Amino acid sequence: MDKQRFFLALVLTASALSVARFWVDDKDLISVSTTTPTVLVADTEKTVPGVFSDEAQKREPTLLQKEPVPTQITSREREREEEEDDDDDDRPYVSTTPAPATPPVAPVVAPGSKTVQTIASYSTPSGTDRIGFSLIIDQSGTITNVTIQNLANSDTSANYQRDFAASAPAVLVGKKLSTLTSINRVARASLTTMAFNDSLPALKAQL
Numbered sequence: 099m100d101k102q103r104f105f106l107a108l109v110l111t112a113s114a115l116s117v118a119r120f121w122v123d124d125k126d127l128i129s130v131s132t133t134t135p136t137v138l139v140a141d142t143e144k145t146v147p148g149v150f151s152d153e154a155q156k157r158e159p160t161l162l163q164k165e166p167v168p169t170q171i172t173s174r175e176r177e178r179e180e181e182e183d184d185d186d187d188d189r190p191y192v193s194t195t196p197a198p199a200t201p202p203v204a205p206v207v208a209p210g211s212k213t214v215q216t217i218a219s220y221s222t223p224s225g226t227d228r229i230g231f232s233l234i235i236d237q238s239g240t241i242t243n244v245t246i247q248n249l250a251n252s253d254t255s256a257n258y259q260r261d262f263a264a265s266a267p268a269v270l271v272g273k274k275l276s277t278l279t280s281i282n283r284v285a286r287a288s289l290t291t292m293a294f295n296d297s298l299p300a301l302k303a304q305l
Contacts, residue, residue, distance in 0.1 A: 184287070195261050195263075204245075205234060205245065207234055208236065211242065212234070214301045214305065215232035215233070215301075216230070216297050216300040217230045218231065220290075220292065220296070221289075222252070222255050222289055224255065228251075229246065229290060229293055230247025230248075231244075231247075231294055231301065233245075235275055239274045240274055241270050241271055241272065243271065244270045244271060246262060258286075258290050261284075261287055262285050265285040266284055266285075275301060275305065
């Protein structure tokens, strides 16, 4: 009888220990950590629920600010700026061409060439101005030399005529006078250029 009781007690003790161990293991399995797991995204610590912690917000990458793109001036805007400096307004204008220190020397006319010339009058904001055009034409009718006589009545017009005289040879030399109908604005001197275009019939009449 004592052996039976001992054996029964031993079985009950073992069962109790087994139940206690299972309960402890099960408790560990179903226990939930109170610490929210974190994941690393692009070297920045973020919490799983999507709320940034204070430390994570401090470590957020800063977006690079784009540098301002320099404004490009279009050809039309540049032309508009140049048009504002034309000789059809009454603002003072300073020539970029220095005044000649000595009177210009008359060009040598080659045999077979001839000189055609005229004096034109044209209106400006400051009044009426005059300018002289002289062209040397060779036997083929090609312009070989251009001379401008500055007859302006105002300093502003004189400056425009001086700039026209400096740039006109590069535009006219090498062209045939008989087929020339007009030229584009020369050296921002729109009124002076217009005076030359208006003088073409008088110059052609001398061929």
